Amino acid sequence: MVIENKVDLTKYSDLAHLFRRAGFGINNQKIKEYSKLDYEDVVEELLNPKYGNPEDQDLMDRYFPASVEARSPSHAIPQWSWRLAKSEKILEEKIALFWHGLLAVGGIKLDHGLEMLVEIDLFRKVGLGKFRNILQEISRSPGMMYWLDNQNSHKDAPNENYGRELLELFSMGINESGEGAYTEQDVKEAARAFTGWASRPTPFTFFLGPFPMEFKFDPDDHDDEEKTFLGETGNWNGDDIIDIIVRNRVTAEFICKRLYLFFVSNNENHKEIQKLADVFQATDGEIKSVLREIFLSDHFRSEEVRFKKTKSPTELVFGTTRLTDRVTIPDMDSAELAAQTTFMGQFLLNPPSVEGWHEGEEWIDSGALVERINFVSSELSHHDSPGIKRMIDEVVSSNTNSSPEKYLSSCLQAMGFIEISDRTKSILVDHIEKSNKKLSEESLAYEIFTLIGSTPDYQYC
């Protein structure tokens, strides 16, 4: 039945919005289940996922042994693809995706799928915790140390690569003029503090497959002389540098800006980001607290930001797959889903550079748009999938002799309370009017779902 009660409609719509941002969308059936809880309780449930293997992880490992030993990102990807398609702990996967793009380690140089999976798992475990801890952990990630050349950073010859990216890309950022709130000397001092932090030599994946990479600290190769970093002088090591970085207001603003752009909108809102930075500082940099502030804010729930964020390829692919509910066991289809994101410009486990991906509107160019629309059309054409069947039942049962406007409204609700522009609505209503007498109700619903999936509006969440 079409939801017309305004209170219910608002609640369902709010929940759908929350799940599109905190996860990868939600189907109408689950919205109804969650609607029994207060919105605030749903937010808490999302923020406090329990850690553990999802159902059928054993089956994943059985069917895809090559993804267990994961010699390359391409070999590893079925593992993450399965979690993205099926995990109930969706914010855990979403925050892993956020950190994967921000603290980016690229497979081109590392080429060690096993280590990439370890890194994603690290983000699942610590990604909602204190930013200090996240930086400490990633600075002990052998993959990161290798990727940014820190195994070549020695007491008598520091390599500045990690120290520079730590400041420029991972924590404090730079302004449009390319200037940071730190000096070139701070970069050099940070590099000195991280000397001796490295990955142990690991055999090439050829000839037995990969072995787990290991972090190694060599005290003999560490510069333990006094350093002055961001105006503070002491015998700093890497953890001290991180501590100083995290206390800085600029770091709070940078991380909150990135969280805002990832979870809220393509466009910065300075006032909102400052509020988030206040929370960041008041909670000693706890990401969970910042996200709680985001999800509970009036701004997040307002029309100002709703459907104003471009779906990343991962959000588009796994959001649509979760809608159709087609993936039931780890099979070839689920393994190949991540390949679809690659065609759209997001090769998971293999970011293009240490900068990660350029997000927002930059996701969509003419080539990517064709891939995106084709994928959604193809996915929605699986008429025998449980999700499509549920959607059809819902639309058909609620639309005997209803107006084209109501028919469209029920299709949009069935697809997870999607909102579209008046212009798109008008085109689709015209189409329904013309098709109404030619097609069965089921066939018309299939057609409208596919058309909605092909609209520019569907590219946003």
Place this chain on the structure above:
Amino acid sequence: MISYSHTIGIASDEGRGFMNPVDIVLDSENLIYVISRSLSTLKRVRISVQTIDSEFKHEFANWGTNPGQTIQPTSITIDHLDNIYVSDEFMHNISIFKKDGTFIKRWGEFGNKEGELNRPCGIQIDKENNILIVDHLNSRIQKFDLDGNFIFQFGSFGNTEGKLNYPWGIYVDKNNNIWISDWRNDRIQIFDENGNFLDLFGSSGNEKGEFNRPSDIHISEKGNIYVSDWGNHRIQIFNNDKKWIKTLYGDATISKWAKQFLAVNPEQNELRNKWGNFEEEKRFWQPTSICSDTHGNIFITDSCRQRVQIYKESQENK
């Protein structure tokens, strides 16, 4: 009683070597047939043929859906004429080849009715030259003649005696009893040739006699029972009273092919030596299947290490 012999293997998607070897069988001339499961999305699966002394012969059943090709080959067995049978979990069928790799025919259809298959995995030919298939998503074992004509079935989903939960490996003993690695129930179950439940052993865990997703079961010439304790990355050996006698964790040495590779790639050898964790290098990583020959050799596919570890049962225990 049992000692490590040597290792065959090196990572390779073609020619000599394996990529994620998941099953193995020997023909009457002791040629070794190994399924390389690889990553099916990368289209690199195959069956390779070699001797116990690492002499590569040929390969077949490469990636594809056409007759003679496979997508997710899972298990391999051989009949009295040395014809090779391969189950494919993706295509839900059985393909049959001559020992030189020439395709003969294939049969099997997807479904859950009598004679239909849903992700067939372990296969074995019994004394009457019928083929038993672990039809694992249908939670049953089906018997067919070698032309694919259905004979009978037994088993259903569950965790009580005789019930199955994602079963994988199968072995038919000298009495035509059927041993099943009941994978997600973490146990081995034994049925008579008519599918009547006889016995079971094992439970969930990582202690002696406990299993974490056992993938295969095999009985050697001497009557020792080998279980590939896949999730615990080990092989457990039991006597014919099903009492635990030994656990193998892997003893791999550098294979002949790997030695040749390292000799011409000294930088890889140097990095390996700097790493120096040779104990870890020996260990099994998801050992998947086991078979043996009449000379007391025990072959174990080490699926995540691209090799077959070979052990030998000594003569005095005969």
